[in-house]
Amino acid sequence: MLLPQIRSRVVFPIAEKLSARDVRSRVRAINGELAMPWVERQRRNRMRLAEVIQWAKHEIPFYRDLFAQLKFDPPKLVDDIRYLNNIPVLTKADLLEAGDRVVHPDALAYLSMQTSRTNGSTGASLPVYFSPAAKDESAAVTRISQQWLGFGDDDLQLHISSELPGEVPREALREEWWRRAATNRISVECASWSDENLDAVWQAIQRHAPFLVQGHPSTLFHLAGFVKERYPSSRGKFKVFVSTGERLGDTQREMIEEVFGCRVANRYGNAEFGIVAHERFLPPPDETGTESDITPAEATARHYLQIFDPCVWVETLPASPGVSGPLVVTSLVNYAAPLIRYATGDESRVIKGRAGVYLEGIEGRVHDVVVIRSIRYSTSFVQDVLSRGTLVTDFQFVRGPGEALELRVALHNPRDEAAVRSQVAQVLGEGAVKLVFGSRSQFIRVGRQQKFRYVVDV
Structure with missing residues (x-):
């Protein structure tokens, strides 16, 4: 049996080939883009934006009608990015009404499109579509975001997820095994914040000693409180906690770092685009810029999230630098079903840096705690359960x-x-x-x- 530490080096290429995926080459390509000087990267990103909008104008029924009505000319974006404001923001209500008119007519017939649903945390749940290439791009971004934290191919990761009712189909179990083996991932389910469930999660962490733990910050915050009372020697069992699915509060970050002796990384993403931005512990080399532009080291110290700018174009409304507002995102890679100027339902500030752009102060998706028959549940758990069957x-x-x-x-x-x-x-x-x-x-x-x-x- 292969050691877990080297299993992914063997299984990932096999899984990639069997599923006709191409993630590793996308990792190299995106890292290559991110390594370019920021001035050149901005130029290339603007070209990508114009190209995907030009494609949508001619190939996607919804945008073909919209841009004809607006008389929108995408090449003008190359010279003046402010021209983008002539495109109205796409809301979830618009997307729900448009249905599959936001998808290329041939994509659903000839491509292995992935259809998933938003979880409803910032509005009504609705379907979103990904082409095979866009799925590979999203998987590549996930791997790069882990590299930013020092996570390597031989390291273990442990994900804490909600315990869902019912039986899982055999085919789904088989696919999940391949995913776990290929990414050195261990999954632990947690139904509630009862002492029994929290203790089971902690025992799994101690048993596997992962490099990285990922889950809802509310769950790790409650686990930290439980462990602090029961297990005094709790530091150093894992190196990094990645917060996902909920807003990470300062108190949560401080408590988790204090109790477990780990670093906490925040990230922002959603079902529509995958990971959009992520904290970066290993910053790129500094670049020249104006005095007002923050350095990569300063961005890391302030817990800013670096945007994956080769993959998404991110704006805030109103479009004023450093001012918090609704987040609007455009995909630069999902040509089969592009979302252009899509309102995510969250708010943040876009900060300009010397080597990229960052998100700071993300608001939205605030989850709560509810006590039912003396058992504490996170509403994120209830959300996971109710959204499972669509x-x-x-x-x-x-x-x-x-x-x-x-x-x-x-x-x-x-x-x-x-x-x-x-x-x-x-x-x-x-x-x-x-x-x-x-x-x-x-x-x-x-x-x-x-x-x-x-x-x-x-």
């Missing part, structure tokens, strides 16, 4: 004094109500919550900016 567009817990905990659920199809009732009962227990089915318009917004939260007190 029946639910979104949900919200509503707590009232002296009243039963209410779970409001918006469905894709009202006929799926019985299936969701069964799913909720299986996970949370029969009668644990009062289920109310309706539309997202019935969800409660909070605060001056009317932001969405998964748990609301009334």
